[in-house]
Amino acid sequence: MLRVEGVSKSFGGVQAVDDVSFTVTDTEIHGLIGPNGAGKTTMINLISGFLRPTQGRILLEDREIQNMPPETVARSGIARTFQNLRLFRNLTVRRNIEVAESHAADASDPTLIDDAIDRFGLGPVLGLAPDALSYGHMRRLEIIRALALRPRVLLLDEPAAGMNTEETEELFRNLLWLRERHPCAILLIDHDLKFIMSASETLTVMNMGRLLASGLPQDVTKNEEVIRAYLGHGETV
Numbered sequence: 664m665l666r667v668e669g670v671s672k673s674f675g676g677v678q679a680v681d682d683v684s685f686t687v688t689d690t691e692i693h694g695l696i697g698p699n700g701a702g703k704t705t706m707i708n709l710i711s712g713f714l715r716p717t718q719g720r721i722l723l724e725d726r727e728i729q730n731m732p733p734e735t736v737a738r739s740g741i742a743r744t745f746q747n748l749r750l751f752r753n754l755t756v757r758r759n760i761e762v763a764e765s766h767a768a769d770a771s772d773p774t775l776i777d778d779a780i781d782r783f784g785l786g787p788v789l790g791l792a793p794d795a796l797s798y799g800h801m802r803r804l805e806i807i808r809a810l811a812l813r814p815r816v817l818l819l820d821e822p823a824a825g826m827n828t829e830e831t832e833e834l835f836r837n838l839l840w841l842r843e844r845h846p847c848a849i850l851l852i853d854h855d856l857k858f859i860m861s862a863s864e865t866l867t868v869m870n871m872g873r874l875l876a877s878g879l880p881q882d883v884t885k886n887e888e889v890i891r892a893y894l895g896h897g898e899t900v
């Protein structure tokens with residue numbers, strides 16, 4: 664579905680992403696982890712067209728997308744959320760979703776978003792402004808907005824940030840529901856190793872811009888470089 668091939672990105676002297684390759688297959692939940700500054704958000708920005716790689720190619724079903732602007736990438740079927748939420752603050756929750764839906768390339772499945780609103784518990788807050796929502800609700804709204812585009816690949820940048828354990832577990836169940844209801848690949852960034860290990864079918868680990876490992880979670884977490892990168896940051900895998 665999505666292939667990242669030898670992708671690099673530098674900002675002046677900073678090599679944020681250094682020759683990274685990995686593949687996201689149809690309808691898998693693919694975790695992307697790494698310590699702070701590893702290059703995870705830069706990778707999402709590269710895939711979604713917000714940044715252009717210095718080198719390498721990004722392919723969506725064999726079509727090169729690395730030079731497309733973000734709107735074209737979104738229309739091609741890649742939707743994303745942002746680590747620091749980007750909601751329309753002067754519009755209601757309902758309008759935020761409707762605006763996204765008006766940009767959907769594929770208008771099939773008209774009940775998808777109503778079903779997602781119910782499932783994610785946003786029904787009671789549809790008439791409110793995003794600023795009136797709890798942080799957890801804002802994060803769920805971002806996911807539904809991205810889903811409204813009917814993506815083939817959904818990029819989620821720390822969707823569980825700021826959530827407690829219970830909310831994180833509910834989010835995980837909701838992502839499984841979402842993937843069942845609207846089959847798509849999900850690329851998920853998170854710092855919560857327990858969450859990402861239980862949520863991901865494939866795991867990619869980055870450190871200081873480089874790919875350390877990509878594969879089945881149980882294999883990746885045995886990788887010595889991965890263990891060193893995480894133990895170095897006081898965490899265990």
Ligand SMILES: Nc1ncnc2c1ncn2[C@@H]1O[C@H](COP(=O)(O)OP(=O)(O)OP(=O)(O)O)[C@@H](O)[C@H]1O
Nearest residue numbers: 674677678679697698699700701702703704705706
């Ligand atoms: N626009 C930018 N200009 C200059 N440097 C940048 C820019 N964006 C990212 N960087 C640098 O690139 C490196 C990777 O950053 P990035 O945000 O992708 O890491 P990350 O893995 O997402 O980290 P975090 O988990 O803290 O969000 C960092 O050294 C960061 O300072």
